[in-house]
Amino acid sequence: MSPFVSLPLALVCAADFLRVDLNSYLYLSALLFAIGFFGVLLRKNTLVIYMCLELMLVAATVALVAFSRYNGTMDGNVFVFFILTVAAAEVAVGLAIIVALFRRRQTIQVEELNALKN
Amino acid sequence: MNTSYAQLAHALQPEIILADGAVLVIAFDLIFGRHRPLATRLAASLALGALTLVAAFIASVFVGPIGGFYGESFVLDSFALATRGGVIVLALLTLGVAAGAKVMRNPAEYVALILFATTGFTLMAAANHLLIAFASLELASLSLYLLAGFDKDRRESAEAGLKYFLLGALATAFLLFGFSLIYGMTGELALPRIAAVLAQCGMSPLPALALVMVMVAFGFKAAAAPFHLWAPDAYEGAPTPSAALIASASKLAGFTLFTRLLWPGLGALAGDSSHALNPGGWITIVVLLAGASLLIGNLAALAQTNLRRLLAYSAIAHAGVMMLGVVTASLAGPGPLFYYLFTYGIATAGAFGVIAVLERNGGCQKITDLAGLSRRSPLLAGTLAIFILSLAGIPPLAGFFGKFTFFALMLRIGGIASPTGALTLLAIALSAVSLYYYLVVLKQALVEPFASEKPTRIHVPAATALTLLAATALIIGLGLCPSLLLTFF
Numbered sequence: 001m002s003p004f005v006s007l008p009l010a011l012v013c014a015a016d017f018l019r020v021d022l023n024s025y026l027y028l029s030a031l032l033f034a035i036g037f038f039g040v041l042l043r044k045n046t047l048v049i050y051m052c053l054e055l056m057l058v059a060a061t062v063a064l065v066a067f068s069r070y071n072g073t074m075d076g077n078v079f080v081f082f083i084l085t086v087a088a089a090e091v092a093v094g095l096a097i098i099v100a101l102f103r104r105r106q107t108i109q110v111e112e113l114n115a116l117k118n
Numbered sequence: 119m120n121t122s123y124a125q126l127a128h129a130l131q132p133e134i135i136l137a138d139g140a141v142l143v144i145a146f147d148l149i150f151g152r153h154r155p156l157a158t159r160l161a162a163s164l165a166l167g168a169l170t171l172v173a174a175f176i177a178s179v180f181v182g183p184i185g186g187f188y189g190e191s192f193v194l195d196s197f198a199l200a201t202r203g204g205v206i207v208l209a210l211l212t213l214g215v216a217a218g219a220k221v222m223r224n225p226a227e228y229v230a231l232i233l234f235a236t237t238g239f240t241l242m243a244a245a246n247h248l249l250i251a252f253a254s255l256e257l258a259s260l261s262l263y264l265l266a267g268f269d270k271d272r273r274e275s276a277e278a279g280l281k282y283f284l285l286g287a288l289a290t291a292f293l294l295f296g297f298s299l300i301y302g303m304t305g306e307l308a309l310p311r312i313a314a315v316l317a318q319c320g321m322s323p324l325p326a327l328a329l330v331m332v333m334v335a336f337g338f339k340a341a342a343a344p345f346h347l348w349a350p351d352a353y354e355g356a357p358t359p360s361a362a363l364i365a366s367a368s369k370l371a372g373f374t375l376f377t378r379l380l381w382p383g384l385g386a387l388a389g390d391s392s393h394a395l396n397p398g399g400w401i402t403i404v405v406l407l408a409g410a411s412l413l414i415g416n417l418a419a420l421a422q423t424n425l426r427r428l429l430a431y432s433a434i435a436h437a438g439v440m441m442l443g444v445v446t447a448s449l450a451g452p453g454p455l456f457y458y459l460f461t462y463g464i465a466t467a468g469a470f471g472v473i474a475v476l477e478r479n480g481g482c483q484k485i486t487d488l489a490g491l492s493r494r495s496p497l498l499a500g501t502l503a504i505f506i507l508s509l510a511g512i513p514p515l516a517g518f519f520g521k522f523t524f525f526a527l528m529l530r531i532g533g534i535a536s537p538t539g540a541l542t543l544l545a546i547a548l549s550a551v552s553l554y555y556y557l558v559v560l561k562q563a564l565v566e567p568f569a570s571e572k573p574t575r576i577h578v579p580a581a582t583a584l585t586l587l588a589a590t591a592l593i594i595g596l597g598l599c600p601s602l603l604l605t606f607f
Contacts, residue, residue: 050284
């Protein structure tokens, strides 16, 4: 067999071998969600917490796209566009609040945010 | 599928008016308000905002209950219509509170954000599709985060905004993940079609996970224990009108959205509440949230010395009662739930209105700051007494009737001996506990003398006085004739 024939064939076989099923995407999505959630719980820097929140949104995005492909409808893909838009708006709002806080307090560490108490 | 844009534009007239009004308020301020004093700009913005809200209310009455539209993505039944009107009325009360509160920089943006949040609330009331639910919830939430952190002169405000934002965004992430799992199970996003698919397949691990995710988000947004930690900080640090809006209209819209999501949408997964030990379904989670909120809210409120934090813990306790209303919504329809949410919103917004006026006249953080209020301003003391007594559930005020209906319905589900009956007895016992901290507030306001010899009179702005009187009239009127609202359903 000449190499010109076997190369595409090998690629096809490799693609078949690499074909990822729905469960793998869901595991990835759950993993991303867990990393994000524990980041939110454990990190002390507001900006890093904020990045972890975005990671949780991305986890939902991955699951939606995978489900959309699996279900054969476009709804999930359309949903993702809305999530991306809302996440951008959330960045604007979140960073604005963080900047306002930094101007008043010169810190963004959560353990120093203790002005509000009984 | 019927997706007519003309019908969409017709049915969403109130939202179009609200969004246009918000832009108009900013534009008017930019063009005419540049070199005028802050108080004038605030008055103009508030007047324009109030006009917009009244126009939106008239438009919403004019549209009427037209049922599902735009391919069942929205629904305008009596519940949606009532919530739409209710949040607009509560937003009007918030503007009245803002008229009496401390004047902040950028008043036009503040009013515009209130209008944008109201747009989100009215859309939440009509959402019948996961995508619409998500987008409208975010429109409302993002506006509320900004409103909470709006006062740039006070360091507490930014901190309250950040805490509210971080926990709210966390709740959103949970909600989205739950939505994506629901979409994965059913392949649908519209609630009626999700319900049709779910009716055929029962409970399994994946729907259970999706339910837990959605319920966590519900707990955060409703400030139900154990997801309540943001509420006391947000209520304490946020500017007073923002706190009033977060406590009143956002609760009404949030509970409407989640009741629609849970009963018509995920009703197949509700489980059987009268079944003693294993109801199986989201009713279990709602009942647990209700019990935890009632306990934590009422007991922690006893220890508060800060008036706003006390109102926050009272809000957590009330969220527990509202959760009981969600459980009973299958029995009696959404009417009693709406009645409770609306009257609770009026009473809380009114109480924050009193706090706002006091704050402009020298600060009101501690409960003891209320001392001598009846001498300083009989109007404020009298309306505060009505609001607090309604929150405590004293007949004949509106708060009593709402609580009474829920408790009676809960007992009808499984009798006294069942878990729901035990929860009801707990709720009744804790209502008695709550009377203590509400009366502590009233004792300060009505009985205690003012600290110094000569109490200074408090001047109440006309718009705020009118708002407080209107709220009092609503509380008394709806308490005496609940059927005024309930016949609507």
